[in-house]
Amino acid sequence: MSQNFRLNTGGLINRDKPIEFKFNGKKYIGYEGDTLASALLANGIHLIGRSFKYHRPRGFFGAGVDEPNAKMQVEINGCSEPNINATEIELVNGLSASSQNCWPSVNFDIGAINNFLNRFFPAGFYYKTFMWPKSFWYRVYEPFIRKAAGLGIASLEKDKERYEHKYEYCDLLVTGSGPAGLASAYAAAKNGAKVILAEDKPRYGGTLLTDDVTIDNLSGKDWSEKIISELKEMPNVIVKNRSQVFGYYDHNMMVMFERTGDHLEKKPKYTPRQRLWYIRAKEVLLSTGSIERPIVFGNNDTPGVFLSAAAKEYMKVYGVLIGKKPIIFTNNDSGYETAIEFKKNGVNPIVLDTREDQKSELINEAKDLDIKIKFSYAVIVAHGYKKVKSATIGKLNKEKIDFENTEQIDCDSICVSGFWTPTVHLASQSGNKLKFNDTIDAFVPDKSKQNEHSLGAANGTFTLQDTLKNSFNTGSEVSKSITKKDEKIQIPNTNERKYSAHDKFWCSPLPKGKNYKRFVDFQNDVAVSDIEVALREGYRSIEHVKRYTTLGMATDQGRTSNLNGLQLVANVEKKIVPQVGHTTFRPPFTPVTIGTIVGREIGKEYMPTRKTPMHHWHEKNNAVWVDAGAWKRPRYYKRGNENLFEASKREAKNVRDHVGVCDVTTLGKIDIKGPDAAEFLNRVYTNAWLKLPIGKARYGVMLREDGIVMDDGTTTRISENHYHMTTTTAQAANVLSHLEYYLQIVWPELNVNVVSTTEQWAGAAIAGPKSRDLLAKLFPKIDVSNEALPFMGYVEGDLFGVKARIFRISFSGELAYEINVESDFGLFMWEKIIDIGEEFNIQPYGTEALSTLRIEMGHVAGPELDGRTIPYDVSLEGLVSKKKDFIGKRSLAKEAFNKADRQKIVGLVPLDRKSSIPEGSHLVENKNAKLPNPKLGHVSSSCWSVENNNPFSLAILKDGKNMIGKKLFAVSPLKNTSIEVEVMSSHYVDHEGKRVRS
Amino acid sequence: MLNIKCPYCGDRSQKEFAYGGDGTITRPKLNQEISDEEWDNFVYLRKSPRGKHIELWHHIAGCRQWFKVERDTTTHEIFRTFKPEE
Amino acid sequence: MQKYSVFSLIKNAFSNHEKWDLAWKDPTPKKEYDVVIIGGGGHGLATAYYLAKEHQITNVAVIEKGWIGGGNIGRNTTIIRSNFMYDDNARFNEFGMNLWRNMSQELNFNVMFSPRGIINLAHSDAQMNAYARRGNSMRLNGIDAVLLNREEVKKIIPMADFSDDVRYPIFGGLAQPSAGTARHDAVAWGYARQADSMGVDIIQNCEVTGFDIEAGKITGLRTSRGDIKSKKIGLCVAGSTNVLAEKLNMTLPIETHLLQACVSEPVKPVLDGVVTFGAGHFYISQSDKGEMVMGGDLDGYNSYAQKGNLPTIQHVLTGGVALFPFLSRLKMLRTWGGIMDMSMDGSPIIDKTHIDGLYLNCGWCYGGFKSVPSSGWTFAHTIAQDRVHELNEGFSLNRFSKGYLLDEKGLGTKTWIS
Structure with missing residues (x-):
């Protein structure tokens, strides 16, 4: 297909490099340097999607982050990603995009029936209906609504891309490389400050690329190129394109994402798709520019309606005409720049200016070019369903609330300019309370709360001369205070056209009897009438309006709708905009890929993995792992076809009968x-x-x-x-x-x-009746007799040349020792124990056997010490000193802690001596009682007692030891089990604790 | 992410620190005769003002010292950080 | 009051929707009320509604500093559940579940309650056991609970990471099928509209500046819109409780913390219910609009800022991608913060105070939304009868000194470790 709307010359695209791409299955050609949007427009494609609620046909409206409509499903590197903004994504070979939220196709969308019924779907209609029959909401209505809602389709595949994080510190972060950004960054860099200059778009220069200005006799574009190349040469400057600062956080922590991969046709290995930068900046200069405001009129969402600056950008940057018969609908001089650009490219626009017979340099220039201008005129309604075909226009009466006469004129596009809205998002995020500026009818930053300054259009300064002057000065002043250097910079001469005052007109009135949809928020289908309904019903706070109508809540976050929404509320409420206030600006400025925020902590690297020095031995010996926080611990060592139960029983039994060794490094x-x-x-x-x-x-x-x-x-x-x-x-x-x-x-x-x-010592516990014999062989020079090394004794020893600590302590209730050596010798120690222990039938045991051993001994652990128990609850009253004070002692006197029937630890055995009692079961007197069935306690830990060869559990039971001998039911409705149990002492094995002292 | 100046190490990112809550609580002395109410107040009551708050932070990934911070709970601005004895 | 229905919608469509009534009026405060509720959030509005409906007390004002529904009712992740271990929490919230089930019809306002279920995932046997303890407790309290094994979880959320490339594999989970979500703003508006229709004055942009207390009894309050007399005043200002407590010279077992949440861009339905990750701080559901609604962890220091920092979001989303790797490819659209009353045991307080006629409803931590109806209902009872109902008996202010704690997580008084 030919690019019928591509100009023969001009633009910053690379015409030598055509790029093939697909849209809705069809092949098209664009050029390197295009966005998906500009390439589609070059091919005359305007119908690109359907709206959220009414499924109305939608086309491109903006040329960058301001775009509300052009969200597409795009295939990138084999992954289909939803909601990609076609005005931002750069064209690469093989890119394949498709329209969203339409079925069966964007051309014929069944959902568009909503549009014809739209009178039944005013703001908040769903709060008023779908209530009967009761069960229908969840079963019928909601599934239908859910299916209809949503934009693109999420791929459920694991993301194969790589995302990285970077941390930077700088003196100045400058956000945006338009005139304000370039000037301030340059001044600061000259003073030796460490500067980061971030530009969201692939090209530096911002409005300098599209405005007809000169700086020091260079075109805006040439001047910006000159400054950028100088900055790039300076070692104290980082210049980044495709990098958007999207969040302004506490203590001047700025967060930026850099698009490093998607624009590359062949991405080198290890090049991330995106990079997240956390930047701590001493000072932040916000040169984020401004976004053109639309003027609201009937069917203003029809494909072919554009922001006027976007139309100009498509011509100047991409060499693309958005139409060949445009209406320019403006309330200020900006529209004329677009008109002039059209004219220069051989297209005859007609300008409708809402102002009365305005005079200015630009208007004169337009007149000189024979551009047709109608003053006091407005577009009333656009005609055409899938593309603008004509428009009804009218002459405004004096009050501009009605029309004196109307006429219909043919056109293929309408470019609107309702003046400019400073991009104050980052300033607002920083805590800066915004103030309303009457002259420009928009909010601008007020006093800084953090170290930030807004410059240029972002600060409501719309002339190049003032912008450059302020920006050079601010860049210089702010950096001077940091670097103590003061390089004088000559502020360059500029040449720009003077603007005349804009008109406050923002919305075309409805002629009598007409009920055109006039959209304020395109993506969420919020029309003037919706906001009026909300206000009529008492949703009067701007936050109520936003939530009730969903104004400004779409993926473009109301970048083109906020101020018009406020203006409407102000008009209806008979207030002025600053009284209405504004909703909160929240990060991110534009949607950020979640993978970018997450970075490299994915998959197995989600959390660090801590391994003991013996880890690889365990691995080699068929350890089955259990996660203990960040640690990996062997749960059991699998032999043959053993399962968990069999293996842990074997290991525990071996400890009771012979000797076992357990890695206790993690303690x-x-x-x-x-x-x-x-x-x-x-x-x-x-x-x-x-x-x-x-x-x-x-x-x-x-x-x-x-x-x-x-x-x-x-x-x-x-x-x-x-x-x-x-x-x-x-x-x-x-x-x-x-x-x-x-x-x-x-x-x-x-x-x-x-x-x-913890990490300095590796630990191995050897436990079992043979542990002393083993210890003696490990430490032949040490007297390990009961007398020389009694229970709770400690000696230091030499383990074949390695210094070791030997503790006679036991968790298993058996005769046991714990040996510690420096971590580097952990594996050495372990292998020695295994080697020498062979003659004593040593086996390694994991945490499962460890649990079995401690449970049948009645030793408490995590399940009992669960952050809710006091020492009295778990048979540790003997350890609570009556004499001395200690941390927490005073609290033990609380009423609830001393209640006679408080839940305390006991042991449980099933009456049938066979049925294992599931952990988490609750103890009840009557298993068939009516619900709620009073719970007497719960089963905290269960095991198969290897000593007694039957199940045994620990439980926390009301009235504790007084219940010993009683029969209760341990019920687990979740597992459908109900086991009759006998309550007994929590010490099931070696009640007197003889073994540990043997 | 806050930027916290450890009084021992200097400016560091919040990542290195753990929070410790109300820094104005004084633990009753050991063996001190106090009422139940006084004890419960110590255990359970916290100052949580809107505005300036004196709080404890712990430089866990650094010098492992506990120290105090005066911070605004509405803006998160830190006015000063100081050693516990100051 | 105009009844909302498909018929009224059609009827109004033909008059261009110009004849809808105000959902609630905008009255100037009267000099005196029988009851004043401070806080026009979910809990306050529900309390006013139940005072009127259950106790026929209609000379009631709800005083709101900003706009109704602007606090946590409009900032939460809309999860409704009663999957608690402790009887006091379980019964209270299960009572609320029944109010939720009928709420749209009762309020004649579609709050979009959907019992799409919640799954708490477990990543170890120990965690499965802890969930079994909770789930069995729920079942014995008559609440639905199901313990799912790995395969059963996989059937419900096949897009979760069941591969080998995972740090904490999914072992199973505890599900409450009757749990769900609702449209948060609608709950505030629905209660407001009905309360208003029964005579309650909803007074917005009215800040409380002080209280009048005589001989241990409350007699009225001062506001930015004049003094108001009332012998009964209920505080429903979770998030700002400590600010008002200061004006009352009270210190409470509550710290004020910031919790963030975020949504992705809207996508076509992929996730039906609510899922919580068990190996990190992350929970997720998908709204009717298609946005993935995600949250997880406090920012971790006292705050009233309603505005958090990115590392917390990063931490939460890292858990999210660990659980659902496909989330990596979605985009985060919006983040926001809410201010929480973090109580010292993680459970709320609904009680009388030492000041006669002053009632306290606070300490909801990050779980206040689900309790809006049960909290409003029991608080209305407590105020109307001047005594607590058995459903909120456990939520007493003195449970801390007596030791009857309701610590569902067993984390103690370090409220910022969630």
């Missing part, structure tokens, strides 16, 4: 040193610590101040003022912070230091 370890260490431990733990001898370990429980158990573990006195604390794997980090808090904030007078040594 938290904290080194505690200082003359007040004992006193500190005495305050932290509930039991007494002042008299622990050197070379002895003690089990301790620590509470939060609210009396709830925080953690438990053993602490060993290594030497006079040196202790080694262990914590649970889960609480290691919390406990360290907790100790530091008390040492630094509460009791700074205590001379104690704590430091985490």
